[in-house]
Amino acid sequence: xxxxxxxxxxxxxxxxxxxxxxxxxxxxxxxxxxxxxxxxxxxxxxxxxxxxxxxxxxxxxxxxxxxxxxxxxxxxxxxxxxxxxxxxxxxxxxxxxxxxxxxxxxxxxx
Amino acid sequence: xxxxxxxxxxxxxxxxxxxxxxxxxxxxxxxxxxxxxxxxxxxxxxxxxxxxxxxxxxxxxxxxxxxxxxxxxxxxxxxxxxxxxxxxxxxxxxxxxxxxxxxxxxxxxxxxxxxxxxxx
Numbered sequence: 001x002x003x004x005x006x007x008x009x010x011x012x013x014x015x016x017x018x019x020x021x022x023x024x025x026x027x028x029x030x031x032x033x034x035x036x037x038x039x040x041x042x043x044x045x046x047x048x049x050x051x052x053x054x055x056x057x058x059x060x061x062x063x064x065x066x067x068x069x070x071x072x073x074x075x076x077x078x079x080x081x082x083x084x085x086x087x088x089x090x091x092x093x094x095x096x097x098x099x100x101x102x103x104x105x106x107x108x109x110x
Numbered sequence: 111x112x113x114x115x116x117x118x119x120x121x122x123x124x125x126x127x128x129x130x131x132x133x134x135x136x137x138x139x140x141x142x143x144x145x146x147x148x149x150x151x152x153x154x155x156x157x158x159x160x161x162x163x164x165x166x167x168x169x170x171x172x173x174x175x176x177x178x179x180x181x182x183x184x185x186x187x188x189x190x191x192x193x194x195x196x197x198x199x200x201x202x203x204x205x206x207x208x209x210x211x212x213x214x215x216x217x218x219x220x221x222x223x224x225x226x227x228x229x230x
Contacts, residue, residue: 003156034214038157045206045220046157057218089157093214097162097170101149104156 004029004090004102011108012080020105022073022090028100030071034093037066037075040104041086049088050075077107085109112137114207114221122201122228128194132207132221139188140165145210146183146190147217150203158203162210163190170213197228 005023012018022029022037029035035053038046048057050066053073063078073092077084090102118130132146139146148160161171163181171179180193194201205226209219 032214034212034216036215036217038217045223046217047220048216048218051216091157091159091215091217097213098172099159099210099215101157101159 002100004092004100006088006090006102006105008103009106009108011110012077013110014080014082016080017076017078018080018107019074019076020088020090020107022075022092022102024071024073024092024094024100026071028071028092028094029068029073031095032093033068035066035068035073036091037064037073038089038091039084039086040089046089080109082109112209112219114209114219116205116207116221116224118224118226120225120227122197122226123230124198124228125196128192128197128201128226128228130192130205130207130224130226131189132191134188134190134209138185139183139190140185143211145170145213147208147210148181148192149206149208149217151206151223152200152203159215160192160194160205162213199228201228202226 037050040046053068054066089104113135122128145162147162163169183190204223206223207221208217
């Protein structure tokens with residue numbers, strides 16, 4: 001089980017968009033539509049923002065969107081707001097009833 | 111709504127066994143369809159999926175930790191537990207219990223997390 005690859009950091013000014021990538025293999029991201037994205041503020045538990053690549057749980061702003069192409073999934077945050085500054089983690093199902101996470105991306109709102 | 115709360119020692123000596131329990135409130139652990147999950151986060155690092163257990167007792171573990179992990183469920187107490195043996199300093203982390211809706215990583219409910227330090 002190898003962690004999915006995410007860039008360590010990303011940033012944008014308020015109102016701008018930022019996109020975070022999550023690269024895996026054909027055995028995880030590329031093989032299943034079970035990619036989730038989590039937001040984590042310091043000292044807090046993660047919060048589900050996107051599931052099944054593109055779906056948003058109730059209560060998550062539509063500024064958050066997900067997509068996937070091949071072995072790479074992406075999370076886009078549009079109209080960046082100060083409260084979006086956090087760590088973001090992707091996860092993917094990898095078969096055999098196991099899940100793998102990405103290394104995390106710190107998003108900074110400039 | 112369903113809430114999860116981790117409990118257990120915050121300090122474990124190297125070579126000993128880490129034991130944590132997660133108490134489920136606001137819903138029954140017997141409510142089929144959910145996979146009761148453990149995830150950890152090393153200090154300043156990313157999330158690591160440890161494994162999960164169904165209310166029937168079926169378990170699925172991270173292959174990198176297999177052999178050291180045991181998960182169990184106590185439906186009468188609405189709790190599930192994690193045991194990790196032969197701990198080293200590398201097992202120092204915040205441990206989260208969580209509820210996966212699908213076994214495929216759709217985790218909507220998380221505990222607050224508990225820091226476990228492996229040190230003599």
